Amino acid sequence: FLLLTLVFLLTAITYVSEFPLKTAVLPDTLYKKVLNQIRSYYVVTEYLSASENQTIFLAPNSVQQSPTQTTDILVHHHVAHPSNYHFILDEPDKCKQDLFLVLMVPVAPHEVEARNAIRSTWGNESSVQGKAVLTLFLVGLTGGAEAQQQLEEESRQRRDLLQSNFVDSYFNLTIKTMVIMDWLATRCPQAAYAMKVDSDMYINLENLMSLLLSPNTPGQNYITGHLMWDRPVIRDKNSKWYVAEELYPEPKYPTYLLGMGYVFSNDLSEKIVDASKEVKAFNIEDAYVGACLKQLGVAPSSPPDPSQFRAYLGQYNREDFLRVITTIMRSPQQLIDIWKDVKRPI
Ligand SMILES: *[C@@H]1O[C@H](CO)[C@@H](O)[C@H](O)[C@H]1NC(C)=O
Ligand SMILES: *[C@@H]1O[C@H](CO)[C@@H](O)[C@H](O)[C@H]1NC(C)=O
Numbered sequence: 001f002l003l004l005t006l007v008f009l010l011t012a013i014t015y016v017s018e019f020p021l022k023t024a025v026l027p028d029t030l031y032k033k034v035l036n037q038i039r040s041y042y043v044v045t046e047y048l049s050a051s052e053n054q055t056i057f058l059a060p061n062s063v064q065q066s067p068t069q070t071t072d073i074l075v076h077h078h079v080a081h082p083s084n085y086h087f088i089l090d091e092p093d094k095c096k097q098d099l100f101l102v103l104m105v106p107v108a109p110h111e112v113e114a115r116n117a118i119r120s121t122w123g124n125e126s127s128v129q130g131k132a133v134l135t136l137f138l139v140g141l142t143g144g145a146e147a148q149q150q151l152e153e154e155s156r157q158r159r160d161l162l163q164s165n166f167v168d169s170y171f172n173l174t175i176k177t178m179v180i181m182d183w184l185a186t187r188c189p190q191a192a193y194a195m196k197v198d199s200d201m202y203i204n205l206e207n208l209m210s211l212l213l214s215p216n217t218p219g220q221n222y223i224t225g226h227l228m229w230d231r232p233v234i235r236d237k238n239s240k241w242y243v244a245e246e247l248y249p250e251p252k253y254p255t256y257l258l259g260m261g262y263v264f265s266n267d268l269s270e271k272i273v274d275a276s277k278e279v280k281a282f283n284i285e286d287a288y289v290g291a292c293l294k295q296l297g298v299a300p301s302s303p304p305d306p307s308q309f310r311a312y313l314g315q316y317n318r319e320d321f322l323r324v325i326t327t328i329m330r331s332p333q334q335l336i337d338i339w340k341d342v343k344r345p346i
């Protein structure tokens with residue numbers, strides 16, 4: 001009898017002590033592959049549209065997350081509304097009264113090289129066709145005291161960094177975009193237009209300005225870029241674009257603009273922030289902006305020349321870069337080289 005009691009007690013103890021472990025591990029394994037991808041040094045993104053197939057290298061993830069935290073975020077939807085976050089680094093006085101266009105660049109904290117390439121190319125332009133232009137970078141948390149110090153030093157020198165207190169990761173890009181919209185709405189409502197542009201992009205500001213100054217370009221409820229129609233929601237848990245049905249139940253996304261670079265009249269920034277209160281957040285930032293636009297009843301516009309928003313331009317050809325508005329670069333150095341070549345007098 002004593003032996004039996006002992007065995008029973010031991011079994012009970014083992015069961016009880018293992019129970020919380022099991023419940024924590026079960027949902028975790030479900031998302032293990034997603035987690036691995038989020039954490040992997042490079043996240044390879046393939047934006048596939050009918051005509052283009054481009055592989056883009058996105059930021060390595062600078063912050064370690066505990067699996068339970070991430071699982072929670074994936075199971076319960078994450079919170080994208082910017083009122084949940086605040087600015088650690090801000091540039092509230094950068095937005096001058098006559099500012100026409102703000103270029104907002106989401107970037108990972110450690111990607112100094114990408115920022116410097118932009119600073120020495122299109123980010124260094126302050127006036128285009130007589131209109132004031134400003135480039136600012138937005139980062140999340142660095143995940144380390146030393147990295148934070150470096151970032152603050154960079155901020156003191158350059159005065160072009162905004163930092164918000166969310167965990168900077170690929171999964172959190174929707175938060176990053178909504179914080180960009182919040183900055184535009186609260187710090188820079190006087191700017192006429194804004195562009196959300198990735199840190200690996202080339203921009204031909206002359207062509208962008210010509211588009212914005214065209215009498216056919218609306219000053220309100222206007223957003224344009226590379227249009228994505230009828231895109232199916234990815235339900236494959238191994239994909240980095242996986243979105244759970246509970247976050248976004250419909251099988252297809254509303255029409256949206258490819259995240260690499262979209263341009264909009266700045267009245268939309270506040271409207272998108274407002275709409276996001278009604279639209280459940282999911283982790284595909286560009287499609288999420290599309291969902292907010294649908295909520296607002298604003299239809300994305302096709303650009304006058306859709307080939308000017310090109311995901312990918314094959315072999316370098318100067319003529320192509322004189323014609324486009326924006327396109328993806330392979331490296332910061334390529335941006336610098338191409339910029340020099342495009343700007344050289346003939
Ligand atoms: C897109 O390109 C990648 C890498 O080159 C390739 O693995 C993939 O099969 C391509 N997808 C399509 C649909 O062409
Ligand atoms: C920006 O352009 C000015 C000339 O207009 C130049 O003096 C300066 O070095 C440039 N800045 C960078 C970071 O390249």
Ligand SMILES: *[C@@H]1O[C@H](CO)[C@@H](O)[C@H](O)[C@H]1NC(C)=O
Nearest residue numbers: 070073165166167169171172
């Ligand atoms: C996203 O950001 C939130 C807020 O900082 C954080 O709690 C969460 O862990 C982040 N998720 C990922 C996957 O990085």
